[in-house]
Amino acid sequence: MTTKPVSLAELRQQLTDVTSPSDPRLEALAADPRKGAQQLLAKLKRQLARREAAEEAFQHRLHYERPFWAAGQQVAGVDEVGRGPLAGPVVTGTVILPSDFDIPLVNDSKQLTPKEREALYPKILAQATAVSIGIGSPQLIDQINIYQATRVAMQRAVLGLGVAPDHLIVDAMQIPVALPQTRLIKGDAKSASVAAASIVAKVYRDHLMAAYDQLYPGYGFAKNAGYGTAEHLSGLADRGVTPIHRRTFSPVQKIIANESRS
Template identity: 85%
Template sequence: MSSDRPSLSDLKQALKDVTDPADPRLDSLAADSRKGAQQLLGQIKRRLAKAAAAEAAFQHRLHYERPFWEQGQLVAGIDEVGRGPLAGPVVTSAVILPPDFDIPLVNDSKQLTPKERERLYPLILAQAQAVSIGIGSPQLIDQLNIYQATRVAMQRAVLGLGLAPQHLIVDAMQIPVDLPQTRLIKGDAKSASVAAASIVAKVYRDHLMATYDHLYPGYGFAQNAGYGTAEHLAGLADRGVTPIHRKTFSPVQKIIANKSRS
């Protein structure tokens, strides 16, 4: 017995571009009694619900930026990565997003996979009005301490922007610049600007540590980004301290002390 109904594979192909829950094609699908058609309808509804939730969360992450945008002001989000590692710099980023910024997946970099961060990185650079990187070297960290070196690196990121922001949104810290600042705990999960800065800083630093892995092999910098993993600690014990190690951080400090005693 022949049927004018399209095959389920044809339906799946035809409906893959549905973005609106009110799309009339979904009414036709709902009227299709085939089990496969109902399963497809369920899949589409779940996909649309997930997309709607992601969009709502993204709009919420623009909550802190909107009042400044409505006044025509530039607002920069600032975040850091690399306060905890034993090696490499602390890296900060400042990002000024436009009011029409539209990359819903931009979120706290720690909630994203490396692949997602790599994909979002060039999209952020393309849409942002200005992006800047601030570096706090291992030497600066040893000289000042990690907290103060991070503040200096954030200051460098803000001053390096090609545009002058009127307000800063910062992840928990106070930056030594003469600008009003909104300080948020876990700001990278609450503000799209801070989230964008967290992604830029993280990808930039990961690339930098992968380069250091070639310069100083045997520590696993490409995989551990300078954190004190078993591979890194074994490399320290076998090969000693490199110029990018933070000499005031405990495991590194102990190796230097042991070497000076021997």
């Protein structure tokens, strides 16, 4: 009596937990002459290759942290989001990761989708040794300029950590705190700690701007995060300047000047 082959649907279900190219079930699948089986095999190999590449890239992003972990030191990654918008604060995140941190998808927040960032946010909070947020308000930005306000926000984030770091890894800025700092260009793509900080800061600010969208409808803050999109500029022209707009930023500055002349 000939044994009926396992259906392709059953095969797909059975192979959902394959994590290694050396899994013996893949060898059995390779011997299956059905076209659907070979297509499934090719798909699984592609998935495994992507997973392996992601893990390799993640391990590379731990390059700057490892020497500090080996010395028993706490290292914090620091990053900012929101330097360019016309409205809302600049937000900075500081994250201290443990030496056993293991979320390979943590990468530069700009390379992730909103859905991916939202999914990673609670995972980072759960695994991190410490997390802190620093805010530079629109008023502070107008008083001392966006660059200096970003430095102040980063300082606030670092000082707000419940755990004192021994070293900082920073995305291209110098923070006014008495701690040694490694400054990296595009640090959020090179350091897992900075990447985690960029995700935390981005998600936190996006949630904040969504709340502001409820307070100040008509500018599209939930969608544009305060950047100068067509909808935002139209809202500015129709409704004027809100308390969260940066008055020293053009075109906000121009609208204020026009209103004062009229």
